[in-house]
Amino acid sequence: MLNHAWIIPLIPAVSFFLIIGLGKKMPMKGSEIGLVSIFTSLVLALITAVQWINHTNAAVTGGEAGASDGAAHEAIVKPVIKVFTWWQSGGVKFGWGSHIDGLAVALLVVVTIISSCVHVFSLEYLRGDRRYTHYFAALSLFTAGMLNLVVAENTIQLLLGWEIMGLCSFMLIGHWWEEEANSRAALKAFFTTRTGDIGLLVGISIVYFATKSFSIETINQTVTDGKVSHLVILMGAIALFIAVIGKSGQFPLHTWLPDAMAGPTPVSALIHAATMVVAGVYLVARLYPVFVSGFSIGTNVTIGGLNPMALIGGITIVIAAGLAFVQNDIKKVLAYSTVSQLGYMIMGLGVGAWTPAVFHIFTHAFFKALLFLGAGSIAHSGSHHSFDMKESMGGLRKYMPITFWTFIVGTLALSGIFPFAGFFSKDEILAFAGHHGYHSFMYIGLVGAFMTAAYMTRCVWLTFFGEYRGGHAAHDDHHTVALVAHDADVHADHHDAHAEPHESPWLITGPLILLAVLATVVGFLNAAPFKIEKFTEWVQPRIAFPEISVPDFSWLEAGESLAIAMAGILIAAALWSKDLGRLRGLTKRNKLAHAGYTFLWNKYYLDHLYEGIIVAGITGPIARGAYWINQKLIDGTVNGVGIGAREAGKWVYKNIDQKIVDGAVNGAGMAASETGGLLRGLQTGKVQQYGALLFGSSAIIGLIFVIVIK
Amino acid sequence: MLANQMVPQNIAFGVMATVMAYCAIRVVTTDNLVRAALFLVGVLAGVAGIYILLAAEFVAAVQIIVYIGAVVVLFLFGIMLTKAQIGKAAHLTGDKWPIGLGIAVIMAGTMGYVLMKAFGMQKVDEGRIIGRSAAVADSIFSTYLIPFEVISILLLAALIGAIVLAKKD
Amino acid sequence: MPINAFLLLAAFLFCTGLYGVLARRNAVLVLMSVELILNAVNINLVAFGTRFQGDVTGQVFALFVIAIAAAEVGVGLAIVLLIHRNKSSINVDELDSMKG
Numbered sequence: 001m002l003n004h005a006w007i008i009p010l011i012p013a014v015s016f017f018l019i020i021g022l023g024k025k026m027p028m029k030g031s032e033i034g035l036v037s038i039f040t041s042l043v044l045a046l047i048t049a050v051q052w053i054n055h056t057n058a059a060v061t062g063g064e065a066g067a068s069d070g071a072a073h074e075a076i077v078k079p080v081i082k083v084f085t086w087w088q089s090g091g092v093k094f095g096w097g098s099h100i101d102g103l104a105v106a107l108l109v110v111v112t113i114i115s116s117c118v119h120v121f122s123l124e125y126l127r128g129d130r131r132y133t134h135y136f137a138a139l140s141l142f143t144a145g146m147l148n149l150v151v152a153e154n155t156i157q158l159l160l161g162w163e164i165m166g167l168c169s170f171m172l173i174g175h176w177w178e179e180e181a182n183s184r185a186a187l188k189a190f191f192t193t194r195t196g197d198i199g200l201l202v203g204i205s206i207v208y209f210a211t212k213s214f215s216i217e218t219i220n221q222t223v224t225d226g227k228v229s230h231l232v233i234l235m236g237a238i239a240l241f242i243a244v245i246g247k248s249g250q251f252p253l254h255t256w257l258p259d260a261m262a263g264p265t266p267v268s269a270l271i272h273a274a275t276m277v278v279a280g281v282y283l284v285a286r287l288y289p290v291f292v293s294g295f296s297i298g299t300n301v302t303i304g305g306l307n308p309m310a311l312i313g314g315i316t317i318v319i320a321a322g323l324a325f326v327q328n329d330i331k332k333v334l335a336y337s338t339v340s341q342l343g344y345m346i347m348g349l350g351v352g353a354w355t356p357a358v359f360h361i362f363t364h365a366f367f368k369a370l371l372f373l374g375a376g377s378i379a380h381s382g383s384h385h386s387f388d389m390k391e392s393m394g395g396l397r398k399y400m401p402i403t404f405w406t407f408i409v410g411t412l413a414l415s416g417i418f419p420f421a422g423f424f425s426k427d428e429i430l431a432f433a434g435h436h437g438y439h440s441f442m443y444i445g446l447v448g449a450f451m452t453a454a455y456m457t458r459c460v461w462l463t464f465f466g467e468y469r470g471g472h473a474a475h476d477d478h479h480t481v482a483l484v485a486h487d488a489d490v491h492a493d494h495h496d497a498h499a500e501p502h503e504s505p506w507l508i509t510g511p512l513i514l515l516a517v518l519a520t521v522v523g524f525l526n527a528a529p530f531k532i533e534k535f536t537e538w539v540q541p542r543i544a545f546p547e548i549s550v551p552d553f554s555w556l557e558a559g560e561s562l563a564i565a566m567a568g569i570l571i572a573a574a575l576w577s578k579d580l581g582r583l584r585g586l587t588k589r590n591k592l593a594h595a596g597y598t599f600l601w602n603k604y605y606l607d608h609l610y611e612g613i614i615v616a617g618i619t620g621p622i623a624r625g626a627y628w629i630n631q632k633l634i635d636g637t638v639n640g641v642g643i644g645a646r647e648a649g650k651w652v653y654k655n656i657d658q659k660i661v662d663g664a665v666n667g668a669g670m671a672a673s674e675t676g677g678l679l680r681g682l683q684t685g686k687v688q689q690y691g692a693l694l695f696g697s698s699a700i701i702g703l704i705f706v707i708v709i710k
Numbered sequence: 711m712l713a714n715q716m717v718p719q720n721i722a723f724g725v726m727a728t729v730m731a732y733c734a735i736r737v738v739t740t741d742n743l744v745r746a747a748l749f750l751v752g753v754l755a756g757v758a759g760i761y762i763l764l765a766a767e768f769v770a771a772v773q774i775i776v777y778i779g780a781v782v783v784l785f786l787f788g789i790m791l792t793k794a795q796i797g798k799a800a801h802l803t804g805d806k807w808p809i810g811l812g813i814a815v816i817m818a819g820t821m822g823y824v825l826m827k828a829f830g831m832q833k834v835d836e837g838r839i840i841g842r843s844a845a846v847a848d849s850i851f852s853t854y855l856i857p858f859e860v861i862s863i864l865l866l867a868a869l870i871g872a873i874v875l876a877k878k879d
Numbered sequence: 880m881p882i883n884a885f886l887l888l889a890a891f892l893f894c895t896g897l898y899g900v901l902a903r904r905n906a907v908l909v910l911m912s913v914e915l916i917l918n919a920v921n922i923n924l925v926a927f928g929t930r931f932q933g934d935v936t937g938q939v940f941a942l943f944v945i946a947i948a949a950a951e952v953g954v955g956l957a958i959v960l961l962i963h964r965n966k967s968s969i970n971v972d973e974l975d976s977m978k979g
């Protein structure tokens with residue numbers, strides 16, 4: 001399979017055409033073709049993974065037996081490359097094939113697993129949808145695009161996958177295009193990522209002319225050998241990074257991601273976990289030597305430790321996490337959390353933490369898909385197709401135990417709590433940041449970890465605890481309030497079933513359980529505390545790759561980040577439980593609650609204890625003292641911090657995100673009438689004025705170049 | 711010796727360049743739409759002449775057939791169908807023309823300076839000029855086959871697009 | 880002949896076309912100015928082709944540009960017609976429905 005991994009993206013691509021052509025006539029409206037193809041791809045991807053692992057192990061052990069020095073055997077683990085001539089023009093051959101190494105294998109596995117889960121989930125979630133067949137066709141093509149990008153042998157093939165995904169995300173986000181908001185969101189996603197795509201085209205061209213090759217292997221090798229002028233590579237890296245910013249939703253082009261929630265929830269899971277947004281990070285990981293040498297990663301630490309990648313990643317972590325606090329839409333919380341986690345990956349790559357960043361892609365995919373599918377399950381069965389946590393959720397713990405528990409697993413993994421996957425990857429990124437001298441970014445990461453834990457706690461609290469707020473009041477008009485416009489006709493007969501929240505059917509809970517298990521165990525592939533470094537061994541390239549020094553694992557630092565994440569959970573739990581004033585009812589439910597989710601649970605218990613003392617009016621010095629401390633010190637601090645964070649988040653959301661960033665994006669041509677931001681003065685709508693600005697600025701820049709360079 | 715041979719070419723170039731420059735300026739300044747189209751013909755014909763000077767005969771022929779034969783006729787149709795005045799029309803130039811002029815002058819200055827600095831008085835290498843149409847055909851149908859096909863698809867798309875846009879529904 | 884003769888002529892044509900694009904109100908005249916710009920580029924392509932490549936690449940690309948220019952004029956004029964039909968004016972400074 002290693003030699004023929006190019007088949008893997010072909011299968012869903014063929015399935016796309018089959019579904020489009022034959023889907024409507026099939027008994028299951030074409031979804032069976034999609035399922036079969038994705039499962040075939042999954043099996044092939046797993047076979048590829050096993051073979052790659054064997055390949056690596058064989059090379060390592062064979063090398064140890066044969067050669068005395070380490071360098072000789074390490075060189076054996078070359079990527080497996082297979083190229084066909086795709087087309088040739090102007091004397092240049094464009095290949096199509098596969099470039100299989102650890103990175104590609106890791107992503108192949110992730111993409112096919114997540115995509116399979118999403119396919120199965122969609123069977124139930126979109127049952128009876130009016131464009132059911134087209135949905136599965138687009139899903140197949142989307143997967144094909146991502147797989148093609150993953151196995152891409154050269155940058156042109158990579159571009160192909162990249163653009164296919166852009167198109168498919170447009171189709172899927174706008175799946176329910178009858179509502180204007182959805183079609184706008186689709187356009188916004190398309191235009192915003194297109195803005196970045198210009199960077200990809202320019203970047204690929206620059207890298208081609210610098211290295212005289214489209215082949216990823218040759219590019220990496222040439223750049224690692226230092227045969228290319230630094231300035232040219234810097235330009236190429238900047239251009240490529242612009243593409244990454246657009247695709248991976250980094251600040252300032254992150255605004256399309258939360259809007260992309262307009263699509264069906266399984267699509268959000270696919271976009272956010274395994275495809276689309278990961279493509280940007282993957283591009284960086286794939287062409288890492290270009291970025292390392294372009295941005296001088298790891299060598300210019302003394303000059304303030306700034307490089308654009310780490311900086312953008314760091315900004316994104318904090319800004320997105322702040323925004324997640326003020327969202328009432330559960331999917332938007334998750335969307336901002338994705339943005340923030342992508343910030344971690346970009347920052348990780350920016351500080352030289354290649355393996356942890358790739359590992360974070362790997363783990364993040366599982367728990368983020370889990371969370372999104374969990375949100376979909378809630379909307380499907382618990383909240384009348386609404387995603388509003390404050391209006392139509394709350395108390396769902398009782399009704400949807402499986403969804404609840406899997407969501408908790410996802411939350412803990414995302415927050416980086418110890419045995420779950422997120423802990424190992426996130427902590428490694430921070431350890432590398434510190435180890436490579438980027439201390440400021442390590443602290444940003446810690447702040448981000450705190451915020452992540454806090455907003456996810458809020459999200460879980462609002463969704464699963466407290467009273468059920470969807471109620472029967474929403475019953476009558478649930479089709480109108482529904483944010484997701486499910487087909488009203490089809491769901492009319494399910495109406496009674498939706499009156500009371502209930503657990504989702506197995507087609508939905510099955511993928512959730514599988515992902516929850518994966519989110520728990522995959523962390524142990526690269527568990528630094530236990531000296532397990534299988535992931536590093538299998539994935540990290542041995543040739544054409546910059547030297548990366550690995551920090552020793554320190555329980556102190558890990559404990560630090562763990563403590564911070566827990567503090568985030570505790571403070572958030574305290575804050576939002578008070579906010580909603582639902583503490584009284586909590587006792588009863590707490591007795592039912594399992595001891596498993598200790599951190600959350602303990603905090604409630606403490607809080608309840610304090611409140612209970614107060615309510616009971618127990619007098620006495622200890623109680624009064626405790627009350628005083630609780631009210632004045634703890635509550636004051638807690639509330640102060642919480643309110644401060646919330647206000648800051650609100651301010652950022654209102655002013656920076658909504659006005660400036662959105663304004664700039666809209667200014668690019670879309671929805672200009674809604675902009676109302678800083679750029680409004682320039683938006684006269686007169687083409688010649690735009691032309692004058694364009695040519696005037698380029699003329700002046702040209703003049704400046706001429707004067708400066710002489 | 712070589713310089714002597716070059717004289718007729720230089721003269722031809724000078725004449726054509728002067729005519730082209732004049733016509734180009736008139737295209738962007740005249741206040742008569744039909745005349746603008748005719749001056750455009752002058753420029754396009756001049757460009758064809760330049761191609762011949764550079765020994766690109768096939769391109770020159772295509773230039774005349776496509777541009778002067780088709781594009782200019784399209785322009786005249788455009789003028790007619792938009793019911794523009796035949797003869798002088800007021801306000802063909804916007805009142806912000808000084809901005810355009812300024813930008814154009816800056817651009818021209820910058821480009822002129824850069825060109826002079828980069829190429830100075832380097833000669834066109836006469837020996838390397840290839841004029842045979844066969845060479846062009848070979849190149850298009852072997853090396854650049856795929857771009858050629860893409861362009862034919864583009865033309866088809868433009869054709870359909872123009873029909874869809876312009877037809878009255 | 881100095882190659883700069885051709886290049887400077889092309890630069891002049893380009894800037895004249897640029898002026899036309901920026902200053903002319905009538906959409907048909909704007910399209911004509913665009914043609915000037917495209918022709919300037921073509922002269923450059925052919926001149927550079929003979930100067931540096933020594934093969935017909937420059938000429939081939941000039942042909943491609945001519946083909947694309949023809950398509951551009953066709954679609955451009957169709958758009959102008961449509962605008963004329965809907966707004967009964969083809970003055971580009973009166974078209975501001977993209978105003979923000």
